[in-house]
Amino acid sequence: MKAEIGRTLSEFWEQRTPREKTILMWGGLALALVIVYLVLWVPAYEDRERLRTRSRPRCSTGSPR
Secondary structure: OHHHHHHHHHHHHHOOOHHHHHHHHHHHHHHHHHHHHHHHHHHHHHHHHHHHHHHOOOOOOOOOO
């Protein structure tokens, strides 16, 4: 099964022109960056902000500064 998939992908890749290969590689890189941003960066940033606001001490309205 793996060999068949690898052969199919290899055939697909070999049929592409150098220009198409370049476009596909840049597109794949852009897609990978978007996935990393959406899956890793955004949730980590949002959780960091949530933890930051949760850990701040609460100020009472009547206390002097």
